[in-house]
Amino acid sequence: MAPMLNDMPSDRLDALIKHPFHRESGERLVGFIKDLRECHSAEDFVTFQRALLLATLAANRARAERSRVIKRLRKGQPLPADAPDLVVGDPHDVEDWRLESDVLERVGRQLRSIGDAMAWRAFGYDRRYILALRRNESPGPMTLSKEGTVHEIQFAEQQWSENRDFALLHDLTDCLRIGDVTVFHDRGDEQDVLLYELKTNPRRRESAQLTRIRLAAEALHTGGPLPGPDKAVLVETGVPYATHLSVLRDALGRAHEEGLKTMRVPGQRGLLALDIAAAGNRWDAEEATRQFHTAYAALLRRMRLRGQNICFGSGDSAARNTMAVPWGIYPLQPTQCAGLIADVLVFTVTLSSDNLIEELGRHGLDAEWVLPSGTEMQTVKPVVIIRGHGRQVTMARAGLEQLMLELSDLQAWARGMDQLLRRGRAGQQPWPYFADEYKVWV
Incomplete structure (x- = not known):
């Protein structure tokens, strides 16, 4: 896990904040926030999510490439022939690769923060959905090396092409950890919010994840307990x-x-x-x-x-x-x-x-x-x-x-x-x- 900023020496913190990847990410964040504020229709959200998906996959892939180089250098092995270009520093210095990996970890979290903002906006800023769907472990970085990720992306594209519905990919966020995809289906003046757990193997039995989905739905619609062992419930204050x-x-x-x-x-x-x-x-x-x-x-x-x-x-x-x-x-x-x-x-x-x-x-x-x-x-x-x-x-x-x-x-x-x-x-x-x-x- 990348260190917290407060735990870094001042020179490393300065190098991280001023790294070209970090500066580029800061500029890109402004564009994402402006674009998100213009999302009103399903098509707007689909277009926005595609751009965020590309940026997220690229950042996670770049960090994985650097992690591979770090492992080789720590073992005393030479750089792989297909090693990525090190943007700043000496390509034979493992600490320079670690710095770049830490920068990309931060970039990945910054993009997930944008994914969280997309989720809040898609749910109409209704905190109940976040409180219900957050109660699970993080699935980790989104990458095309995972079979499930490819299946989820295909499902989202299918929902748009066949039904003109926006399907929000949970792995683009940090706050949505129950279910894989939420589909927003407009029915005139009303909107259905449909939560999906996608299976790459249709013969799998109902999992703990499906149980959490059921509990989250009951908590939102019938006042049942939220997923988890603490007997938590949502209470409307009316204030x-x-x-x-x-x-x-x-x-x-x-x-x-x-x-x-x-x-x-x-x-x-x-x-x-x-x-x-x-x-x-x-x-x-x-x-x-x-x-x-x-x-x-x-x-x-x-x-x-x-x-x-x-x-x-x-x-x-x-x-x-x-x-x-x-x-x-x-x-x-x-x-x-x-x-x-x-x-x-x-x-x-x-x-x-x-x-x-x-x-x-x-x-x-x-x-x-x-x-x-x-x-x-x-x-x-x-x-x-x-x-x-x-x-x-x-x-x-x-x-x-x-x-x-x-x-x-x-x-x-x-x-x-x-x-x-x-x-x-x-x-x-x-x-x-x-x-x-x-x-x-x-």
Whole structure:
């Protein structure tokens, strides 16, 4: 697995971000985001998916070629005669090949992030579908060496040529992990959403994957449990979704001019946005780091936060979290969305645990922060317990990450938690969804 950006030495990080493949990918991301926003008909989506498929297969093939070279060099063997051209560095240095492989791993994730944005748009920005279809292991990189991939592509083309239906290929995404293909079939004023698990061997018996498909469908349409062992269910809050993402758009715009910008977000939150290129034009690396820490410390002083600081950042997150809304559909400029995907734009949001508890208390809920001070927030460990209406719900990292990175309106979110407790059932883990969410992302 390629290392996280935070784990890389500064010189390697700089070489990765400035690599020609990474720069080309950043430019291509802008085009994909612009094109996706023009997708309205089945034909639009089919055309878009074909372009994304070609780019994805090319990136994955290029990385596989470099992995083959790395294995040979590590064994002390010579370069293969058909080795690809190394774009930057010494072709006999395994570390230069590793760098290029890491760049292509990032490019592949950036393209899957675009695939996630395509999925969200195709599903009408209905978070329920993502919550239901994400609950499985990743199938790995999409490649034509897999018999199933070829079969899925042929199926999608057949759906278009015979029925004029758009068939979304799940392996182009990170967030759709149950089933192979979703077909969107228009019936006048209505649309059928059909989930397919494709078999290359028709004599195979019903698999665990088919069971997960059945459970996902029941969760979406009859309120049954989501796939998985945790007895999770979707719960409609009925509260209209609201965010303060306009503040993020403004902060990123100012950071493009000034290098970095801090702003306050309604709900006692602090936002810091950094434009790496703009900062690099103003300061050297050491001074840019100092400016970042100085600005962040000043922001926290202005906020006068009490309790534990809750901080989430955008960095290195593209196609790493199946629950996260992809940057490609954020209501920002296409260049800003692409910058977040490629990590040349980053932001952090900070809130205090006391402010969170107080907001819930204003809505009649009894909330308790249970994460010990100084403890790192884990994926499934409880962070806050919320009680009301004779019930309680435990929140972990994922719920807070959504609240923070989407700059959700804190009052609307607290009203949603109140309704969640009113409507939840004992013995079930509720996953809330809000009303009219498409109005935020469309």
